[in-house]
Amino acid sequence: MEGFLRFLAAKAILLALASSFVSCYDPSPLQDFCVAVDDANGVFVNGKFCKDPKYVKAEDFFTSGLNIAGNTINRVGSNVTNANVDKIPGLNTLGVSLVRIDFAPGGQNPPHTHPRATEILVVVEGTLLVGFVTSNQDNNRLFSKVLYPGDVFVFPIGMIHFQVNVGRTNAVAFAGLGSQNPGTITIADAVFGSKPLITPEILAKAFQLDVNVVRYLEARFSSNYDRHY
Structure with missing residues (x-):
């Protein structure tokens, strides 16, 4: 009897884990496609x-255009x-999307997260x-x-991550994401450029900065100057 109970307990744990894994991703399609x-x-x-x-x-x-370099100025x-569901309607319910990332020398894709997707990135240039x-x-x-051309790196779902061009020439990478709409939260934009702004005193204490430095950062990030996506 005790062994049987242990078996049931183990089975319940496995079912709970399986359910949690399933809930981490876009819903599975219930037909061939859902454009x-x-x-x-x-x-x-x-x-x-x-x-x-x-x-259909x-x-x-x-979609087309991923052969064209993006403007890095x-x-x-x-x-x-992006090549997500907004560009390719047929991606709806399929749980995948693609991006091309272009970098000028010294350019970066600043620290950000994708709340709904794991990312796998391959460098093709730089x-x-x-x-x-x-x-x-x-x-x-x-x-x-x-990373060099042909190298691949994985960013787990929800983790803050970044990419920086440390070469002297332009760099290009492609990344697959495990969601039709992975979402992007750029940390600096979100924290210092929220609408409405977070109270400066809160950020000053959180980041251990002078409150005037926080006000300066909020003035910079809350303006409409070239928000990065």
Whole structure:
């Protein structure tokens, strides 16, 4: 009897773990495809409405332009070109998307998170220093590595991560993300450029800064100057 109870307990734990893994990703499709369609008069749903399958076309699964370098003349020296469900409606419910990231020499994709996706990145040109920081429970460890063309690096879901071009020439990388709409939270933009602004005294204590420094940063990040996505 005791052995049977242990078996049931183990089975319950495995089922709980399986359920938690499933809930971490976009819902699985219940048909061959569910091409997104925008309906301004529709009820809000978690994702996109599905186009009637009989009206689906090849163009719903297609986009172009990832061969074109993005404009890196901005404050961080990088540009992200998305191929997500907003560009490819056929990605709806499929739990995957793609980005191209261009870097000027010294440019960076500043510290950010994707709340809904793991990211796997491959360098195709140039030299990148990449890394991510683990959670508080893991003492905020930094894992970083210099990548060259053909190298691949994974950023776990939700972790703060970054990429910096440490070479003397332009750099290009492509990244796959485990969501049709992974979301991006750029840390500096979110903390110092929120709407409305976070009370400066709160950030001054959190970052151990003079409150006037915080006011300066909020003035910079809350302006409409070249927010990075």
